[in-house]
Amino acid sequence: MSAVDMRVRIGDLELRNPVMTASGTFGSGREYAEFVDLSRLGAVVTKGVSIEPWSGNESPRIAETPCGMLNSIGLQNPGVEAFCANDLAWLAAQDVPVIVNVVGHSVDEYAAVAAQLDSEPVVSALEVNISCPNVDAGGMAFGTTCAAAAEVTRAVRAETRKTLVVKLSPNVTDIAEIARAVEAEGADGVSLINTLLGMAIDTRTFAPKLARGVGGLSGPAIRPVAVRMVWEVARAVAVPVIGMGGVTCAEDAAEFMLAGAAAVAVGTANFVEPSATLSVIDGLERFCAERGIARVAELTGAAWPERGKRET
Amino acid sequence: MSAVDMRVRIGDLELRNPVMTASGTFGSGREYAEFVDLSRLGAVVTKGVSIEPWSGNESPRIAETPCGMLNSIGLQNPGVEAFCANDLAWLAAQDVPVIVNVVGHSVDEYAAVAAQLDSEPVVSALEVNISCPNVDAGGMAFGTTCAAAAEVTRAVRAETRKTLVVKLSPNVTDIAEIARAVEAEGADGVSLINTLLGMAIDTRTFAPKLARGVGGLSGPAIRPVAVRMVWEVARAVAVPVIGMGGVTCAEDAAEFMLAGAAAVAVGTANFVEPSATLSVIDGLERFCAERGIARVAELTGAAWPERGKRET
């Protein structure tokens, strides 16, 4: 395989390749260490972390849907202190950039988590999750108006010098507007999409399949929506975009990059194939090599009309 | 099969069963007459009709996606006059309620189409499409703010005494709010969802698969989003809800009704199985009969927590 330069940049952070894990689908990386050489990943993105431990939602928490799944985990996590003591301590010994997904019930809680993580050298970047559809207070509520999204970003920005990525909700009328609002407050990048709010009802029991009723839809089913939003956002902001939503193979990852993503994350696909991230990385390198593309970053936005047409 | 009362009401309109066709997927019914005895349907919903003929978008206009498809037809139609002369004239001889999908580039155009259709006896109801993602002017733009949605509804309401249904866009932050706005202006019902704005990029050519770039996502992939929105809207308004998005079989239709829909529409599924509507009708009757449900309308909202639990 010819040597393709797989490196990409997100803010100050250089990744060895553009493939990371999607928050909440990869634990803290430790659970997947049997299946994936973590040092090959672009980055590990951890599950969401809050100040206090959160116990999450009742079971059932997942349901399978056509080419997708619903989840309503509800950001169950042990709180930032236990997270630092256990997960980060373990990650410190791994050779991989760590991006921590940050959640809160209030602007202050987001800021407090960010402040605490700012002093952890193993943390390369924060991903501020203003888009989780599975909690009543906070979560997605902060991601559906420009004002709230900006406020959270500002508060977190004030607490950290680390690379700051804001994770956007697709459950909005105009995602590009929200992206511009968080960019204006100093976000170094945006990631999208979080899950689409969805629901499934059991026609046997006449009750919602998830205990909480609604949940977040992920997987290949949502890919067209995610690609469209990446396309819109990447053309609206100057900071890099991390694209996700139904990536299962290298072609899917390439599709996101062509739409304008600088990097991609693999989520639901890890569940069926624990080493999915590695096949995406290898496949993406092959994809570029076969087409004589020297740097994977050249894919970013290559489908934009203003880039002109490609000779095939 | 025990006799289940399959009738449902939408405004003044009584349908012989709750299964209709989704606009744009069934032509004017004529194209499907070889495959479906139209007189068995709850209603035929025609494709969108404007004042002047519209030529629609360039090809390619469709792309297959995981468990779904994208389309960017762009409301190609011959204009209301030709529509009345050809399609309605043919439909007049069929024994089925006809609901005409109305589109416009401006509030005035919507009103003008409605005025013209108001005098057509064969038209049972109008479905005002403020949610088509595939046109630049009009279409979805009217469906993404309460003010614009209300304005179109008010203008159309002023021109017609027929049953008036407004078709809502899922590409919004809060669909229930839009539903309340159109209900307040006199809509007799709401239908949802129209397609989710999506996109697919060809990794061979590096160009969007649709000539227009973005398109509308339909099919089973979007069903969880549609069911969730029906659930939200049906609990927010008093008028009946027509649910759609990925209905392929009777269980899917039942899922929408349990979520709160009074009726359902079958769209994309017609393409793979031209007689899909009939299997949904037969299956829904069997579904009720097997469970001792005397009237199909009892399914509507039966999954709502306030309805209490069902004995199985």
Added chain:
Amino acid sequence: MTCGAHRPAVEKATVAANDRMARGVGVVTLKAPATAAAIAPGQFVHLRIAEGADFILRRPFSVYRAHGGHLEILYQVVGVGTRALSEAAPGTAMDLIGPLGRGWWVPEGAAHALLVAGGLGVAPMGMLVECLAQRGVAVTLAHGAPTSERLLARELFEANCRRVELATDDGSAGACGFVTALSEEIIAADRPDVIYACGPEPMQRTVAAQATAAGVPCQVSLERLMACGIGACLSCVVSTRDGRKRACVDGPVFDAADVLWEPSEDPEVRA
């Protein structure tokens, strides 16, 4: 020869045979008596290759030949559907809608026809040559392909054509070059009464221009992505002098003189 006045219906077909013809190209024989009895040359069927969530849409295929209750379809593996088709074992059930569309027609008094096929463009031409031969129309076939292996079904055409001219991109059989060089020569030398073309859209467009220049009527069989296949969804439109027409019911065969060629419509050209 009619344009297929038979009404389309859903028929439960069964794979009777499925053979490889060349790399990525095969011929599948479907037992489908009703459609086989009704179909006219140039018409197509809308195949439900497999069930399951990943087959949201049917796939349209021309019928190459129809005889004894069976349909033969030539296919090229280009994606998930045609791959599944290539793997369908005899006995597999596969329902289809057919016959669909408006096929080729023979102009009054035509005595000499030129068929121009690029690659798999021969797929809708099997029934056509048989029908023309039966009516005593002299047929010349110009057939081009990337390489000799892809010059498909030569026996059928050699048996039914007065003359067969071949071209390959790599010169492995016939002339080295494009089939449009052959058609240009033949039109100039032979002046056929009618031209039938099928293949990549730029090729058809070139043949259409050659036909116009020579004043010969020309028919083309156009491919569009199709959802319903029966005229309802407007996904398959072709721009014509008379507005946008549906390839599935107003075509796939069009009078070339009516077509407004849009270079952007062919993904290969767009690329």
Added chain:
Amino acid sequence: MTCGAHRPAVEKATVAANDRMARGVGVVTLKAPATAAAIAPGQFVHLRIAEGADFILRRPFSVYRAHGGHLEILYQVVGVGTRALSEAAPGTAMDLIGPLGRGWWVPEGAAHALLVAGGLGVAPMGMLVECLAQRGVAVTLAHGAPTSERLLARELFEANCRRVELATDDGSAGACGFVTALSEEIIAADRPDVIYACGPEPMQRTVAAQATAAGVPCQVSLERLMACGIGACLSCVVSTRDGRKRACVDGPVFDAADVLWEPSEDPEVRA
């Protein structure tokens, strides 16, 4: 008996046999030497029953027996995945992740064990009885099912248990009624040193209460919907005195005394 200290891995398994046992119930034998060698009683595998868009998630299955490089799984057809499993012909490739989870354990000095199985609750108990028998632990099995046909794998249990008591809802075999009536009697009469329960959650809950009342340690094998199966996604949590635990790595076998039973968690009960 260990809790399965072997590390999980993805193994490409092949269906070696697939037999019907009763209406909607079957036993599939998978050739999977690495997992078969490593798995402990009560552990499970996460099966990728089929590829393709409609199989977004794997499905977890207990291993009933493991021997000679093969795994036996008892399954009940309840949905699309188990239907596909029931249709998998010998030779079908089916990859799995295993061995997974924490299985049954044998308390120090236990001499007499009671196994309580409701319906397919016997599925994770095949290796358990073999292992207990080998260690010289006397086993009583109480097994209930809707009807005699569903009293599965009686030979294996009869060969390895000191005593087998049966109950059916319809009285077609053994006592007429619930298996929990049997367990109540046996606990009172026999006072086992340990109780192992598997079956519908309300049944397990009742057995757990009987065990607590009698002061006998009790283990239960709980089912939850599972996405990852390896502890990462938190879809499978069980509420315990020590907080929410993951059934896939902290279970599926739990000490019944730790479990906070949530009636709403069982879809059957919720209904």
